[in-house]
Amino acid sequence: MSTSSPNNSLPKSRVPALAAAAAGLVGLAIFFAFFVAPEDADQGISQRIFYFHVPIALTAYACFGWGAWKALQHLRGKGERYDLESYVAVHMGTIFGSLTLLTGSIWAKASWGHWWLWEEDQLVLFLVLFLFYSAYFMLRFSIDEGPRRANISAVYALFGVVLVPVSFLAIRLAENVIHPTVFTREGPQMTGTMFLTFCIAWLAITTLAYALYRVELLGKRLDANLRELREALS
């Protein structure tokens, strides 16, 4: 049995506690974002999406980085389980990346009246990353399961972390010549309460992502164990 290594995964009983903590924190963050944080003088209610949009984006970056780190561990021959962990982290990153696109788009519509703005560097970067990581899944699922697939997925996940800064630089450069900046978002002049709300939301989203990561990992490992058992019996 090589699929699960209990020494480095959370005990199963702790996952519900983690999920409950994530739910509680998200509830707290929603409460703070809508009832405690003061209304932004410029943007009004629409600014409140900032408390979710930015933490979600940061969490997506963290997931992609985490996935690449696990991929590196896999390539260094640390074990098969890192392949699954890398995949789950990239999966979470893609989900949170899509949410970033969605919330960013809503914010752009509320602030500027357009669903999409090529001037928003971060949004454009997430679009590129979304395309890149969608191809990750297509690649992974069109290769037969085995060490080859694990290696190729890991190399592709590593490309992702190099692509992030390179693309960001490219988008910045493109802005100067190809698309001049028209709109700029006000740098967040956050008051103390606003900053507190932002921190709570960030903690909530990160905990949520980690809980989801653990739940998916648990399910995938259960699947793998079951399959092994079935093969052993047949």
Add this chain to the structure above:
Amino acid sequence: MSYLADVATLARKDLRLELRARDTLPAMLLFVVSTLVVFHFALPAGADEMAAHGLLWVALIFTALLGLARAWAPERESGALEGLVLAPCDRSAIWLGKSLAVLVFLVAVQVVALPAFAAFFAPVGWETVAGVALASVGICTVGTLLAAMAAASRTRELILPLLFLPLAIPLVVGGVGASVSSEPLEFLAFLGLYDALFAILCWASFEYVVSE
């Protein structure tokens, strides 16, 4: 020294195969000229030269994709990749040799495409030539590795553009910027940075793509 000799042998093998079979390069040449003709009709009358410069990059990237999709076909069709992987040479030499062969194809395409572009649309400056040269290095290094990944999957030709285009976006930015900007050096430096970063990454990781 023997590393470079291996690389040269592998690249020579690909070029000799192409010289004998002639199935990739003529297709790429015809494709790039056809695309430029299509672009003439796609651009509305009165569209400026800037737009044409942008489309040149679309033509180059898509032509490169056409060649990259065939890059590993000889190895795959005759099952030669297993043999190469087992051969007593550094596995990154396989990638470097293939990249060099692809680079020769790309240069051959550009030798036709740039004069054709100059004749059909707008004059080509040194900035564009330098941009094309630098971007070609990036296309062949990254593209060859991605093509090897795609060759291992069931959907080969279908998946290669999906893998390659997001990674090609910075190349397009650098290339178009070098062609149309008043400060092309900034963009050329960016292309150089891209080439160096991804060449190192591909060189280090190719081994894992072909081995089990």
